Amino acid sequence: MANDLVLDTAIRDWVLVPLSLVMVLIGVLRHFVSKALQSSPTPDPKAFKESQVVIRARYLRGAANYIPLKAFRMRRTYYNNEENGLLHVPKGQAQNMQAQMFSDPNMAMDMMKKNLSMIVPQTLTFAWVNFFFSGFVTAKIPFPLTQRFRAMLQNGIDLSSVDVSYVSSRSWYFLNLFGLRGLFSLILGEENATDDTQRLMQTQMAMQMGGLGADPAKALGAEKDGLDLIQHDWVLPKIEQKAEVVLRQFLDH
Amino acid sequence: MAPSSKSKGAAVKEMEKSDDINDVPSFSVENIQHNMKIVYYCRTFLSIVAGSIAGVLGLTALSGFLCYFVIMLLASLGLAAKTKFDVHSFFDSWHRVVFDGVSQEFMSFVLFWSFAYDIVHIF
Numbered sequence: 001m002a003n004d005l006v007l008d009t010a011i012r013d014w015v016l017v018p019l020s021l022v023m024v025l026i027g028v029l030r031h032f033v034s035k036a037l038q039s040s041p042t043p044d045p046k047a048f049k050e051s052q053v054v055i056r057a058r059y060l061r062g063a064a065n066y067i068p069l070k071a072f073r074m075r076r077t078y079y080n081n082e083e084n085g086l087l088h089v090p091k092g093q094a095q096n097m098q099a100q101m102f103s104d105p106n107m108a109m110d111m112m113k114k115n116l117s118m119i120v121p122q123t124l125t126f127a128w129v130n131f132f133f134s135g136f137v138t139a140k141i142p143f144p145l146t147q148r149f150r151a152m153l154q155n156g157i158d159l160s161s162v163d164v165s166y167v168s169s170r171s172w173y174f175l176n177l178f179g180l181r182g183l184f185s186l187i188l189g190e191e192n193a194t195d196d197t198q199r200l201m202q203t204q205m206a207m208q209m210g211g212l213g214a215d216p217a218k219a220l221g222a223e224k225d226g227l228d229l230i231q232h233d234w235v236l237p238k239i240e241q242k243a244e245v246v247l248r249q250f251l252d253h
Numbered sequence: 254m255a256p257s258s259k260s261k262g263a264a265v266k267e268m269e270k271s272d273d274i275n276d277v278p279s280f281s282v283e284n285i286q287h288n289m290k291i292v293y294y295c296r297t298f299l300s301i302v303a304g305s306i307a308g309v310l311g312l313t314a315l316s317g318f319l320c321y322f323v324i325m326l327l328a329s330l331g332l333a334a335k336t337k338f339d340v341h342s343f344f345d346s347w348h349r350v351v352f353d354g355v356s357q358e359f360m361s362f363v364l365f366w367s368f369a370y371d372i373v374h375i376f
Contacts, residue, residue: 012372020368142370143314179364182297
């Protein structure tokens with residue numbers, strides 16, 4: 001029968017609550033440590049200018065349909081033409097930038113710091129949990145799972161007749177790991193350091209793309225191609241008539 | 254800090270997206286993002302509350318999941334009511350209001366459900 005195991009109250013006092021508390025505190029600590037360790041990179045002015053040009057070109061791409069065709073073409077030539085277009089990079093310079101990127105240690109340091117601040121606390125906490133809290137039933141999860149989950153959830157417990165709902169501390173650790181993300185976003189505000197590592201990396205790369213010489217030539221080339229590809233489709237063809245109607249309404253009142 | 258002034262109890266400030274062209278709907282991206290943040294914040298909070306409720310009530314298995322979805326649905330209704338049921342002038346599609354964030358907050362719900370259930374019923 002689905003026997004209800006009676007678990008010692010001491011488990012609740014000394015395992016469940018401390019584990020969750022420790023994870024919350026470590027998360028908060030990690031957030032503040034990563035904020036304190038954030039190095040403000042001094043951006044290279046040339047690379048920064050290029051990244052701003054890329055951003056301007058991107059705005060043009062986004063809003064291309066709201067300006068008349070001639071105006072759009074004029075702007076596009078300004079960016080793309082062969083002699084002095086802002087996005088045009090002659091072949092010789094492209095190679096230089098590649099070399100520059102590899103010799104720049106800042107990016108590597110930042111990524112390593114971010115990585116470390118994510119991985120190390122998780123590993124340490126996991127090792128701590130394994131060392132102290134293994135070999136007994138920790139909690140009961142309120143929904144039934146199939147037998148295949150037994151190996152995953154009950155790895156410290158060697159009885160095979162115990163319900164799969166009774167899990168060991170390792171699974172409580174993982175449950176906390178995934179479930180506390182929501183709590184962190186509440187108490188630490190947005191953009192906290194405990195979010196997904198991948199997402200953080202992506203946004204970091206995107207933001208520092210211009211300031212660090214990580215393929216600026218490619219970025220410029222990509223924007224140039226993007227601009228070339230746009231089909232202009234003016235969405236405001238009757239705007240003068242509409243403006244006339246609105247103005248007449250104002251004048252008539 | 255968390256947008257505490259925009260909690261679901263106080264006035265939830267949602268902003269219009271500009272919709273000034275009759276032919277092509279144009280969106281003000283910042284406003285949409287701001288509204289999405291509010292939705293997300295509400296759902297996070299509610300999933301924790303829902304977990305605690307389900308745990309304290311001793312719901313197991315299916316009824317617990319049902320509780321989660323019911324509370325999420327109530328949240329969607331509340332958000333829709335806040336926009337005076339004119340969802341299209343605040344979000345770009347009604348999917349956002351109803352479905353977004355439900356699966357992300359699921360793990361938080363399960364955590365707090367297990368926690369509350371264990372503390373109240375097992376120990």
